[in-house]
Amino acid sequence: MQPHTVEKRLDSIIDLSRQGKRINGLFRLLSAPTIWERAYEQIAPNKGALTPGVDPQNTLDGFSLERMQEVMASVLDGSYRFSPARRQYIPKANGKKRPLGIPTADDKLVQAAVKILLEHVYEPIFSEQSHGFRRGRSCHTALTEIRRTWHGMKWLVEVDIVGYYDNIDHDILLGLLRKRIDDDRLLQLIGRMLKAGYLEDWKFHRTFSGAPQGGVISPILANVYLHELDLFVAEMKARFDRGQVRRRSAAYLETSKQIQIRRRMINRRRANGNEEEIPRLIEEIREWERRRLEKPSLDPLDPNYRRLRYCRYADDFVIGVIGSKEDARRVMAEVRTYLAETLKLEVSAEKSGIRKADEGAMFLGYQLKTYGDGRTKRLMQRGRAVTKRVAGDRMQLHVPVEKLARFAERNRLGNLYSNHGEARCEVINNSDAAILAGYNAMLRGLAEYYKLGTLWKQQVGRLHHLWWWSFMKTLSRKHKCSVKVTAERLRNGDRLGLWYEGSQKRRFMPMFRLKDVEPSSASREVDHQTQMHIHFAGRTDFVDRLRARVCQACGTKDVPVEVHHVRKMSDMHGTTLWTQVKAARTRKRVVLCRDCHVAHHAGRLQARLDRMNANVGAG
8 A cells, every 4th residue: 555545545534533424444554564664653762662571572672674564464364462561560659559561562563553543533533621642732731721711710620530541441442432433353453452461470460451551552542431521521511501701799789889879969969050069979989999999890609600611631630610519519420420330430539529729729730729809909011000900710820839849859859848958979970960960850851841830930949949959969979078169160150050071072061040941832722634744744764764775884785674772771771870861862773784783782793894894805
């Protein structure tokens, strides 16, 4: 199947999906090498590309077009069998552990190929309120949407699903897929993925439910499952919303009434020629206007005005309610019932609940909180002091102090509450540049995530102060000097930092400051069709190198070639932190012939090339 034919077919899938039609012929697309090439390009740069599953030899190191053809052929003739995933546990912030399933490289490749097809079917129809694991969307797009549109909320409904990824019902999931996909062979392939099981302590366990975290295809399957919840909440919102605008508050109407009464009194006295009481009435009007400015203009508890908001990131979602607490309770009960009866998911009683919007609720590491009562305030605008009514219940994002304290403790920076920074003695054997690079990367990542906060610089500033002292004490401990001496040594004009020897010249690495963080830009709407074209446009340079069948080491042409991942993290033990950071970022790959690949792993590649050059010279 030609690449342009594949692209045309994928474009038609997007249009058919938007029309609500069931899609057939998807399994036939797996006979197109273009799909598998793109699947490999998606998984090869990932951090876990070289992480083995149950078979230590089955990694992406040594990947070749011949190997791809073998996998593709076995999938098409139905003989491909998925290996059980290797079960591993990773720590969570609360001290517990999250199970992670690591498939073999071949299984990852098959999952990535099927994922491409599912993305074309489901991305055009996924809800705008779904932000998890989707192209062009992230935690920041979800939080930006909340900050921009969730004003006036009175209640925030938090719902936590117990062990979501482990409790996805396979029969329900396949039934949901069957609503959109009219292709039994593809559904059977997905069913075999789900039933592959996992290996823990070399003991096989069957999987009767769940899509384990770690699988390439698990995120989109999880979104397909909870897409039904998105549709249910959208239908509930249509029933719940009521009214166009809020009514005026009683206090605002009363003050306006008193003002109108006095204005009519002034008009009557002027008509009768009685000017004596007019100054007193004018003063009373000014006093009533001042009182009106202190009152909210709208009734925040108008029973005839209700709104419901919803936002989801993977299995984390929150619901905002403008209405009474009883309304919020009904919303919570309906969602809990739907999850239990339709999707067979359990809601955690401890982590779920209804919170007052002005007291705050947690979502994606931020505290969502409304602020303001709708009164007027004296503000500075364009250099002038003006009296302006500020809208009430504006949604704000705040950085929780507990998160910062745990971050400081986890990274051994010190105690945030006592404001006491500590030296990290475990890194003092690294170079100064490596230490600074590690510290910069540590705080920059956190600051970039929390820059959406309303007062994020003030709130993260406490952690920055602790981080500054921890870094200074670490370098001082290494060089056996005081913090004052270290600070003077690092000073370069108005910045602190280090000079280091680059590949061509000396470079300056500045110490990170919160003012270095770029302000967040407004989130843009995601055009699914455009995203698909970007995702699938043309072959990459790397695939062209594989097709050229030329070894990049010895230059031999027209020979079978395979991929060698140059930077293995397991090979980086004993090197500096900076070297490991660069290796993790580059993830370079090189195309080698079989003999050069074997020689490279044995550490004899240069010797082989020297022998070949010597033979050429002798000839």
